[in-house]
Amino acid sequence: MRTQVCIIGGGPSGLLLSQLLHRRGIDTVVLERRTREHVLSRIRAGILEVGFVNLMREAGVADRMDRESFVHEGTVIAYGDEMFHVSFQEHTGTDVIVYGQTELTRDLYDAREAAGGTILFDVDNVVINGADTDAPFVTFEQDGRQERIDCDFVAGCDGFHGVSRQTIPLTVRREYEKVYPFGWLGILSETPPVHEELIYSWSERGFALCSMRNANLSRYYIQCSLSDSPEDWSDENFWEELKRRIPSEAAEKLVTGPSIEKSIAPLRSFVTEPMRWGRLFLCGDAAHIVPPTGAKGLNTAASDVHYLYHGLAQFYEEKDSEGIDRYSERALARIWKAERFSWATTNLLHRYPDQSDFDLKMQRADIAFLRDSEAAQKVFAQNYVGLPY
Known part of the structure; x- marks a missing residue:
């Protein structure tokens, strides 16, 4: 099999890149190790920056989202x-939207299938070969058969545990990481949101977040110990703890109900450099992870897609490699700013096990400064809606 761009990973970043390239006449094949049904069963964040929204519109898949x-x-x-x-x-003249990642991914799958795009599911043992040459190829197994795709470029959109980052030799890549000493216990419930907007809540008992997916589907989180498991928390205990961590005005309005999904996510900041090795490019979680505070995970993947999509279009349409040559530099410049915002917002709102009384006073002073300073709120808003590409 031959294609121009082989995309490893059939999540939202891989699908969006495939759809954008298709609209510019660039052929792709997407490899996904799980089934479509499994990918669509993942419950993920749903806050989209303005840049992501514009990419969805450019890709021609924004009708249902809008x-x-x-x-x-x-x-x-x-x-x-x-x-x-x-x-x-x-503060910025713009906004963000709430649209579930599952629905966004479904729209992208439907668009790729309607266009006749090639997506291969249930692939195993993916190996990227010759990434540092002019003739890369990808081998994999599907239905017990060994397959091969020859291509011009490989886009690694296969997440933190995928093969793409590991393909770059340790002599080339450098990794930066911070692991936080807590996690987020999250539940999904078929209940109306407690507020029309998200509530990020600091409390002496730990952080809490009130979020939503739609008018009758809410997502709530509380900071928890890394040693906890979802089974340790009954629905009743979760709701009682959430009420203790949000203002009484919100707690009194909170509509509770049985959880339909419950999980614990550890928090990590991670970046690998560079994001390009030869003809292999890393996108999204394959190259970087942010803590969920501030909803940057999916949105940082979108900014990678933006830079790579435009770089590849420039290469094929203008025979100019400037965009792909500078992909890693441009992507990382924005990634580190998003990492800073996620790290700073996490530090602002969470309780750390080793915090002193002085640390707590500084934390409260930072929150009060954000409350009282128009300049601080403008900086926060600029980062939240998404820095320009």
């Missing part, structure tokens, strides 16, 4: 029993 998404013109920060609002519209 109809069904919820526009958020700001967010709420809470501490103790107090709340204040940070307006994205006032």
Whole structure:
């Protein structure tokens, strides 16, 4: 089999890259190790920056998103029993939208299938060969058969545990990591959201987040110990703890119900450099991870797709390699700023096990400064809606 760009990973970043390249006449094959049904069963974040929204429109897959998404013109920060609002519209003139990653991925699958795009599911033992040559190829197994794809370029969109990053020799890549001493226990419930916008809440008992997927589907999180498991938390215990960590005004309005999904996510900041080796390019979680505070994970993948898509289009349409030559430099410049925002917001709102009384006073002072400073709110809003590409 022959294609121009072989994309490893059939999640949202791989599918979006494939769809964007298709609209510029560039052929792709997408390899996904799981089934479509499994990919669509993953419950992930649903806050989309303006840049991501514009990429979906450019890819021609925004109709349902534009109809069904919820526009958020700001967010709420809470501490103790107090709340204040940070307006994205006032400080940046734009907003973010809430649209579940599952639905976004479904739209991308439907678009690729309608266009006759090649997506191969249930592939095993993927190996990227010759990435540092002018003739890379990918081998894999499917239905017990050994297969090979020859290509011009390989895009590694296969996540933190995929093969793409591991293909880059340790003599070439350098990794930076911070592991946080807590996780997020999250539940999904068929209940109306407690507020029309997200509530990020600091409390002496730990962080909490009130989020949503739609008018009757809510997503809630509380900071928990890394030694906890979802089975340690009954629904009743979760709701009671959440109420203790959000302002009483919100707790009194909270509609509870049985959880339909419950999981614990560890928090990590991670970046690998470079994001290109020869004709192999890393996108999204294959190259970087952010803690979920501030909803940057999926959005940083979108910025990678933007730089790679434009670089490849420039290469094929103009015979100019400048875009792909500078891909890693451009992507990393924005990634590190997103990493900084996620790290800073995590530090602002979470309780650390070794915090001193002085540390807590500094944390409260930082929150008060954000509440009282228009300049600080503008910086927060600029980062939240997404820095320009």
